[in-house]
Amino acid sequence: MGHRPQCAGRPTLGGLGGHVNTIVCLKQVVDPELPQWDFAIDPGTKRQVRAGKPLVISTYDENALELALQLKEKAGGKVTALTIGPPAEVKDAVRLALAMGADEAVVVDDGSAPLLLAAEKAAMLAAAIKRIGTFDLVLTGCESADWVERVVAPFLAEALGAACVTFITRAEPADGRLTVRRTSEEGFHVVDVRLPAVLSVTSDEALRPRLPKVKDIMGAMRKPVQTWARTEVAAPAAGAPEVEVREVAIPQRTTKCEFLEGEPAQQVEALVDRLQALKIV
Numbered sequence: 079m080g081h082r083p084q085c086a087g088r089p090t091l092g093g094l095g096g097h098v099n100t101i102v103c104l105k106q107v108v109d110p111e112l113p114q115w116d117f118a119i120d121p122g123t124k125r126q127v128r129a130g131k132p133l134v135i136s137t138y139d140e141n142a143l144e145l146a147l148q149l150k151e152k153a154g155g156k157v158t159a160l161t162i163g164p165p166a167e168v169k170d171a172v173r174l175a176l177a178m179g180a181d182e183a184v185v186v187d188d189g190s191a192p193l194l195l196a197a198e199k200a201a202m203l204a205a206a207i208k209r210i211g212t213f214d215l216v217l218t219g220c221e222s223a224d225w226v227e228r229v230v231a232p233f234l235a236e237a238l239g240a241a242c243v244t245f246i247t248r249a250e251p252a253d254g255r256l257t258v259r260r261t262s263e264e265g266f267h268v269v270d271v272r273l274p275a276v277l278s279v280t281s282d283e284a285l286r287p288r289l290p291k292v293k294d295i296m297g298a299m300r301k302p303v304q305t306w307a308r309t310e311v312a313a314p315a316a317g318a319p320e321v322e323v324r325e326v327a328i329p330q331r332t333t334k335c336e337f338l339e340g341e342p343a344q345q346v347e348a349l350v351d352r353l354q355a356l357k358i359v
Contacts (some may be wrong), residue, residue: 097155100146100215104161105136106171138219140287142279147179153251159183176298177290183303200233205311220278231278241275247282
């Protein structure tokens, strides 16, 4: 059961009447469906090894893109896909976003720089968004499929001076604002938020990513893709929280098989005693 709090915001930066110009932040990650035996941590960077692994758009980012496309269908406007990474590595994610319906894409080439932590990534995304110019809405996934930090959207909102609502599954545009549904442990909240705003999006049946048709895939090749060097974006270096990752480890799983002796009734009694000792029942 939901309730409807009010959320104050600021005048829309897009200024295009009822249109909603949306920037969707996409992250390309190693496929979460990768078999466990093929998962490895680089001891130097303390990050997941990406070389030679299949890369996909992070799951919740695809939901965010789907929401952006639905808003475009309802209210008009433009959808821009924004991502950070070497162009050769992120090209598949960019083309998929364009094939799904994004109008244009911007790639911030971070070259061979170390993988960014959430605060650094948010600062770079914010700088890129400011360079893109006018926007009404910024969408991110509620978390990435690799680090699951859940903080990029709030960091972005702070940097952009925009309202922020997290864990969104619905959004309806009306009169320079959005009415959004935010999931919570109690159910959901319905929130009115003025634009510009930053929303983080979670999964929902209504946000299942669309599958592009062949003509959409071909058309994506003709859509504009801008590539900016990391130095062109000029993300602020100071002010970001300093975080040191000291260790990342793959959980070790062990199995143990125990046989219970005796007659069936004795085995049942022994099983109950064993489960109680393990605090399972």
